[in-house]
Amino acid sequence: MALLELRDIHFAYPGHAPVLSGADLTLSAGQRVSVIGPNGAGKSTLMRIMVGLLRPQKGEVIAFGQPRRKEADFYDVRCRMGLLFQDPDDQLFCPTVAEDVAFGPLNLGKSKAEALDIVDTVLARIGIGHLRDRVTHKLSGGEKRMVTLATVLAMEPEVLLLDEPTNALDKENEIRLLEVLQSLPQAMVLISHDPAFRQALAPETLVLENGKLVRE
């Protein structure tokens, strides 16, 4: 069974020209795919459709074997697919790093002690334990990026959707991020303008052109 299938997706923002016009994609367990295309091609839009933040005007989103149409169909999808937003500020909203990382697990019904355990494990795993009690909005761009990855991993998603994950990272953090991502078993969809990063993490590439996904 595919984890995610997009079939003939058509999408336009209200009052604008179509962004997607017949996009298809299939993602299986463990598969890692890069999506490339020029600025404004619709890559981020595609990810928002995958998790139901946007609804296509035509076409089908099938996640974990089930067609997803209405808002309520996507509740479990948003837990099972972790979306790393292009801008960390869209993702971080708690006063401290620990609270931000604990937020998802608490929402999933974990106890406070379990959530704090997850916080420590995930932060250690990606090498940012020292940021645990920092005030989130005072972090640097690169630090915020690593914290957003922690918030996503804390949910133990089955699929990772990574929208420009190396944005704002220096070389050292980029290498650390790559090592962490390479060590994970999850299926991934990667949007990245960095050819070396794509090659290292998800060499299988789809090109978004004229609203469709085609093999490179």
Ligand SMILES: Nc1ncnc2c1ncn2[C@@H]1O[C@H](COP(=O)(O)OP(=O)(O)OP(=O)(O)O)[C@@H](O)[C@H]1O
């Ligand atoms: N909320 C919105 N309302 C109207 N148009 C939008 C909205 N969000 C994005 N767009 C437009 O939709 C198109 C696709 O945007 P999207 O962000 O998906 O592209 P992208 O391929 O991710 O681009 P980039 O590589 O620059 O991140 C662009 O022309 C963008 O201006």
